[in-house]
Amino acid sequence: MADRYQKFTKTPIGRFVVPKLGLPNPPTLRRYQPGQPPLDGPALLGAAPNGRLEKPLRTQLDAAGIEVLTAPVDDQRYGALVFDASGITDPADLRELHRFFSPVIRKVGASGRVVVLGTPPEHVEGRERIAQRALEGFTRSVGKELKRGATSQLVYVARGAEEATESTMRFLLSAKSAFVDGQVIRIGTHGKTSSAPESWDRPLAGRIALVTGASRGIGAAIARVLARDGAHVVALDIPAQGADLAKVTNDVGGSALQLDITAPDAPDRLAGYLTERHGGVDVVVHNAGITRDKTLANLTESAWSAVLTVNLVAQLAVNDKLLADKVLRDNGRIVGVSSIAGIAGNVGQTNYATSKAGVIGMVNDGAPTLAERGGTINAVAPGFIETKMTAAVPLFIREAGRRMSSLTQGGLPVDVAETIAWYANPASAAVNGNVVRVCGQALIGA
Ligand code: NAD
Numbered sequence: 001m002a003d004r005y006q007k008f009t010k011t012p013i014g015r016f017v018v019p020k021l022g023l024p025n026p027p028t029l030r031r032y033q034p035g036q037p038p039l040d041g042p043a044l045l046g047a048a049p050n051g052r053l054e055k056p057l058r059t060q061l062d063a064a065g066i067e068v069l070t071a072p073v074d075d076q077r078y079g080a081l082v083f084d085a086s087g088i089t090d091p092a093d094l095r096e097l098h099r100f101f102s103p104v105i106r107k108v109g110a111s112g113r114v115v116v117l118g119t120p121p122e123h124v125e126g127r128e129r130i131a132q133r134a135l136e137g138f139t140r141s142v143g144k145e146l147k148r149g150a151t152s153q154l155v156y157v158a159r160g161a162e163e164a165t166e167s168t169m170r171f172l173l174s175a176k177s178a179f180v181d182g183q184v185i186r187i188g189t190h191g192k193t194s195s196a197p198e199s200w201d202r203p204l205a206g207r208i209a210l211v212t213g214a215s216r217g218i219g220a221a222i223a224r225v226l227a228r229d230g231a232h233v234v235a236l237d238i239p240a241q242g243a244d245l246a247k248v249t250n251d252v253g254g255s256a257l258q259l260d261i262t263a264p265d266a267p268d269r270l271a272g273y274l275t276e277r278h279g280g281v282d283v284v285v286h287n288a289g290i291t292r293d294k295t296l297a298n299l300t301e302s303a304w305s306a307v308l309t310v311n312l313v314a315q316l317a318v319n320d321k322l323l324a325d326k327v328l329r330d331n332g333r334i335v336g337v338s339s340i341a342g343i344a345g346n347v348g349q350t351n352y353a354t355s356k357a358g359v360i361g362m363v364n365d366g367a368p369t370l371a372e373r374g375g376t377i378n379a380v381a382p383g384f385i386e387t388k389m390t391a392a393v394p395l396f397i398r399e400a401g402r403r404m405s406s407l408t409q410g411g412l413p414v415d416v417a418e419t420i421a422w423y424a425n426p427a428s429a430a431v432n433g434n435v436v437r438v439c440g441q442a443l444i445g446a
Pocket of ligand 1: 002137212213214215216217219236237238241257259260261262286287288289290310338340380382383384385386387388389390
C-alpha cells in the first residue's frame, strides 16, 4: 500500500535526483491532528464590492480561531486566501479576482487553502449568471497552479444561506480537507436554521451512524472518524469479514453487524436491528462496494450484476426501507460513495462506473425528499486512495493513478472519511445534493 516513490523523494538521493530530472515531487500533506490550529498561518479575507458573504465569513473564521487579515502584509505567508465573489454581477468585474489574488498567490503556505465563494449560477440570470459560472474556471486553474499541497475550492452559497456556511468553511480551512482539491460545493437554503453543534470537536455526540463495508479500507476509516466525532457507530460487513469487523468495533466502541447487504431480507433485518437496539439511525454511509473488472466484451452477466447489486441496487432498497419506516430520523444523513470512475468512466469498469454514476443519480433523486425531512443526501467520489483495492492494481496504472493529479499522490482512507464527517455534521444541514471528489484534483474526469 505504501507509496515507495514518495518515500524515495524524501531521501537524500531523492532530494537530489528528483528536481534534476524534473520528476514529480509529491508534497507531504498536512493532516488533521486533535488540538492543532486549523490553518498554518493567518487567512487573508477579501471581497468584490457589494459581497453579501464577507461579514458572516469574518464571524465564522473568528469563531473557528482563525486569525483574519483584511489587507496584505509584507513578507507574510498565508494559511488561506478567502474571497467573497458574490458581488460580481458582470464578467467585467471578474478582474476583482486578479486584483486580489495575483499579488498574494505566491504567498500561500504549504498545505494552504484558497476558497472563493459566490452565488449558484442557476439561481441568477444574464451577465451575473455568466460571471458566477466563470468562477469555476478560475478556482480549478488555481488548484492546478498551487504548489506544496495547497488546494483551491469554489463554494456557491444560495441567497439566504449566508449563515449556513460555517461547517463547510471549517472543513475547507483545515487539514481535514487535505485531499479535496478543485471542487465546487453548493450550499442551499433548506437547512439554514441548523445550529452549530454544542462541541465542534464532537459534533456527532449522541448520534447513531451506520457504516457499511466497515471492516477495512475506507469503511474502517469512516467508522473511526465518525466515532472520533462522537457517534456510536454500527459497523456492518459480510460475515466472512467478521474478525476484522470486530477489531474495528472494539477500537471505536461501536457495534458490529454481520450482514450481506444484497440479501433479500437485508433491508428488513437492518431496519429491525437499528430500531430495536438504537431507536433509529442518524447517519447512513453506503461505503460497501466491489469491483469485477473486465472490458465489456469479456464481462460476464454475473460480474455485471454483482457490481450493480452491491454498489447501487442494495443501497436503494436500504434507503427505501429506512425512509418508509422512518428508521432514519428527521435531520438524518445519507452519504453515498461514488468514484471518479463514475464521473469519467474507465477502461474495464463499465459495470463499476455504471454503478458509481448511479450513486450520483441516487443523490440527485434523493435530495428533494431528504430536504423535506430536514435531512441531506450527498456523495463523495474518491480518486486514487491507498487501500488494498488499489494495491492490487498493476504497477504502471497504479503509478499513473497516484501521480496524475494536482497533489501528485494517492489519498488516504482518512481523507474520504473526513469529507463524510463534514456531510454528517449537524451544522451541514444546508449541504444537500453535492458530489465532492476526494481525488487531489485528479486529471481523470477533471
Ligand atoms: P475494500 O474492498 O477494502 O472494502 C469494501 C468493504 O465492503 C469490504 O470490507 C467488503 O467486505 C464490504 N462489502 C462488499 N460487499 C458487501 C456486501 N454485499 N455486504 C456488506 N459488505 C460488503 O474497498 P475500499 O477501497 O475501502 O473501498 C470502499 C468504497 O470506496 C467502495 O465503495 C469503493 O468502490 C469506493 N472507492 C474506492 C476507491 C479506492 O481508491 N480505494 C476509489 C473510489 C471509490
